[in-house]
Amino acid sequence: MTLYLASTSPRRRELLAQADIEFSVLDVAIDESQRTNELPTAYVERLAKEKAEAGFKHVQDDEHAVVLAADTIVVLEDDILGKPGDQKQAQAMLRSLSGRSHVVMTAFAIKTAQQIRVQRVNTTVFFRPITSKEVEWYWNTGEQLDKAGGYGIQSKGGVFVSAISGSYSAVVGLPLAEVIVALQSLGIQPKASIA
Numbered sequence: 001m002t003l004y005l006a007s008t009s010p011r012r013r014e015l016l017a018q019a020d021i022e023f024s025v026l027d028v029a030i031d032e033s034q035r036t037n038e039l040p041t042a043y044v045e046r047l048a049k050e051k052a053e054a055g056f057k058h059v060q061d062d063e064h065a066v067v068l069a070a071d072t073i074v075v076l077e078d079d080i081l082g083k084p085g086d087q088k089q090a091q092a093m094l095r096s097l098s099g100r101s102h103v104v105m106t107a108f109a110i111k112t113a114q115q116i117r118v119q120r121v122n123t124t125v126f127f128r129p130i131t132s133k134e135v136e137w138y139w140n141t142g143e144q145l146d147k148a149g150g151y152g153i154q155s156k157g158g159v160f161v162s163a164i165s166g167s168y169s170a171v172v173g174l175p176l177a178e179v180i181v182a183l184q185s186l187g188i189q190p191k192a193s194i195a
Helices: 011-017 040-061 087-097 133-142 156-159 170-171 175-185
Strands: 002-005 063-074 079-081 101-113 118-129 162-164
Touching: 002 011, 002 040, 011 170, 011 175, 040 063, 040 087, 040 101, 040 118, 040 170, 063 175, 101 170, 101 175, 118 170, 118 175, 133 156, 133 170, 156 162
Parallel strands: 002 063
Antiparallel strands: 063 079, 063 101, 101 118, 118 162
16 A cells, blocks of 8 residues: 555644654645535535545556545634634634634545545634733744634644643644554554554
């Protein structure tokens, strides 16, 4: 089996590398627009599936190819908080998350020539109250624009998180435990588990 990660996200690459699994990276682009009346659960699962399928088109000549793709969204009540477009949007997101809980949904898809498997992992994240000065400070870190929900739990944004219920790595971008189990079922093993 040859594993391909259909994502250029440095966080997903780092997480997969932590597991000592060898992989190559594919750069895929799909339309990530949410459809009318599409629920967040259906949306995140569809994007992961479409990314895996798009990635597989690049490597379909490799009969041993396995393509892994993922998508992460932040859901506050029923609203999806995507990547903020500007400072005003980023700061408004942070204020809306302050002192509340939200759900981070990460779906991953694994595509082979024979099948595609999609799985979603939900994690509840609790934020402490955030002051206006902290909102300004966080914007000045430069972290917000490329992150769903406008924060990164694995970096400076982690200072706002008071607790999580679920998978930490899923909040970062890839639910490692679930991904490894799914890959093992296809015969892809981390180096540590190969005797």
